[in-house]
Amino acid sequence: MTAVHAKPGEPVRPGAVLLEVSGRPLIALPGAVPIYRDLKPGAHGEDIGQFQRALQSLGYDTGGDTAGEFGSGTKTALTRLYAKLGFDHPVTGTDDEARLKAAEQAVDTAQRQVDLLKSQIAAASSATSGAATAPDGRPAAGPKEAVGGESLDTQLRYARKTLVSAQSDRARLVETTGPMLPVSEAVFLPAFPAQVTAFSAKVGDPVKAPLITLSTGELGVTSRMTPDRAALLKPGMPVEIEVTGSDRHTTGKVASVGEPTAADPAAEGTPGGAGGAGGGGALMAQVLITPDTVLGPDWAGRDVQLTVTAASSGADVLVVPLSAVSTGADGKASVVKVAQDPGGPPTARVDVVAGLAGGGFVQVTPVRTGELAPGDRVMVSEK
Template sequence: MPTADPATPVPEAPQPPPPARRRIPLTRGPGLIALVAGIAVVALGVGLVLGRAVLPSSAAEPPAPEAASITAPLETRVISSTITARADVTYADAVDLDIDVSALSGPAVVTGRVPEVGAVVDAAQVIIEVAGRPVIALPGELPAYRSLRAGYSGPDVLQLKAALVSLGIDPGDAANDVYDARTAAAVDELYRRAGYPSPESSPDARRAVESAERAVSDAATQVAAARSAVEAAGAGVSAAERLAADNAVRQAQREFDAAAAAGESQAQLDTLADAVELAKARRAELDRAPNVSDQQASLDSALAAQNQAEAERTRARDDALTPLLSSEVRYLTSLPRRVDEVSAKRGGTLTADAVSLSGAAILLDGTVSASDAEHLVAGQPAAFVTDDGRELQAVIREVGDEADGDEKRRSLLLDPVGVDQQTMDALRGKNVRVTIPIESTDGEVLAAPVAALTAGPTGESRVTVADEASGEEATVAVTTGLSAGGFVEIRGDDPRLEAGARVVVGR
């Protein structure tokens, strides 16, 4: 084998290639899990190191502050349970002046007494003048659906009599539903007070009265004549006739006695005895009552005619009594009334809406729920608030039936109390909030916020009294009363229960 030249580099023997490393896929399987775990461990270590470097140790952290109690003071107040509603301020019972003018002979022209807006109309006062005649306001619910005259009867007559009685005018028997002479006389008085002459009866009625008066006068003359005849027939003979008859009896007796003394024949004596009996019989006739049957029959007939004439005169007079014309009266359910609107003008024709009337007093007209209405009665006090925050007083007038067809609501009417007219006029047409107390404490009581009450282990009521100076708190048992408006009446013997003491209402 030849020797290698030391100056010549000898090539190294070729090395076998290193074995190829196995690549583990990192996107799935155990490789991914290992990678994620490693990163997490490294991140945790780094975080701990940085945390110790930046933040103070846990031993140096201050304790968290305790939550402070929320307190409220005890108060002395009147606690009331109330019902709240809304109501419109309005005049009561607005109505239009609808008048039955069918009885008028001509057009219903307004001739005077046109009222002014704001005027007050009371009972027996004239609302307006139509065709020279008044329209008089009277209290009542029934409309004047017909004119009333003597002999008429019905509920409208009773209403008229009741209205007259309320005015201090006597219409006769107010329970009798017949329009009679006393009723007509009362209507005369009504018109006298109104300042107008009473309505006149018809010309035919007046003529009938005149004819009946003449018939009664004629009948009275006939009765007088018949009565004179009866009296004359019943008077009998005069005293002179009786004396003459007595003398005739005595003369006949004397003649008989003289003949007997002279011894006249028996035939002559018998004749003279017959003359004596005849004279006595004639004298006896004068003592009997006279026969006046014919004259009495004439008198009875005359009296019957007179009675008939007087009855006819009564009927004629009744027909001519003062009537009450339907066009001259307007019944209103309540009086006085206030004139709200006037469209009528003197010289114009009366229309149904010529004058609009309402109650003279303002009321509150609202609604409440049916359930709340069960707690309300007429006469119950209430209050309402004005726009400027003033609280005014009211009283419930009426709790009605369904409001506007809603079976879940009830109508509610209230009357303001002690409120001047100027204030009410300013409130008219506005909607106000009404509060009605349905239960109340008897004066001021010690009251706590409802949130201050807690229940003890045996169910007793408690409050926690907080001493703000010392920060101490004490739980005190209390007896509760009425609760309303977020407050509850409390009672207890603990001296710490006093107005101004603070109680815990929250943490």
């Protein structure tokens, strides 16, 4: 790699040069389909049409070229793009240049022969039409006749055919040679601005794939949750997003909740957020989160922990640890209150109505008012 023009985290605009390899540029262009072949004059296809649209979006007119056909207008636009970027435009090859030069010479030679014959015919026609005779007394050749050969008119007819053939050969070469876009000098990106995520080499290092990694559009967060957890979520719910093992955090909102499907244990990113990822083949629902602020490139690919507020009590409530609540055979929930008064009973069972749960705690309301109050101790396990 001989030069770097784009830095990780900085926005990449259409038409920008990302880097150079052996002095040749890698250009970012708008388009959904990756470039998979050299784009050459005379070529046809949807990839040519995509390239033409990219040139036009950057302000380079492709002239009268038919969409999807690499013609002279596209060659001119490509040449202007490279000139603007400060690079010589690539061509189809030195062999093609030599063939084109030979074709030009063939046209010039044929044209000179036609012009010569036309001048000879004109000179012969202007000669006097007297009763000229040859030295042996026979009539001399006519003004458009060649002595001992074809007439000048016949020679001119063949010369014109040769000229037309040479011009046709030259036109075919012009149509299929000249400025081109090599597959190694362009990357099509579906959305802008894009960002450089990483380089695999630095200036002076040998090139190895992948040389550059880019991301397009804004980063989002994806999680896979068990159906029971996903059922609690609705689009628009607020979410706290925290990078695992880091103090970086932000907020966002639930964008969508997918239908539960069988999880692929080999799929990347299946461990997800608060829901976890379950075993292979378990039903999981995909949840998409939209961050409230644009996430930087250092967030890309990181594991995050999600905290979703599925519901709120709206006011201060009495809560106990989840493990403190038990359900009896009659289906009633209760907690065991530990006495604070040494003279009273050591424990007392208090019937409660459980409410919202979150963060390891659950809201409880004593069935009989006053049996449980803030500060009371409750049993979370028995030995």
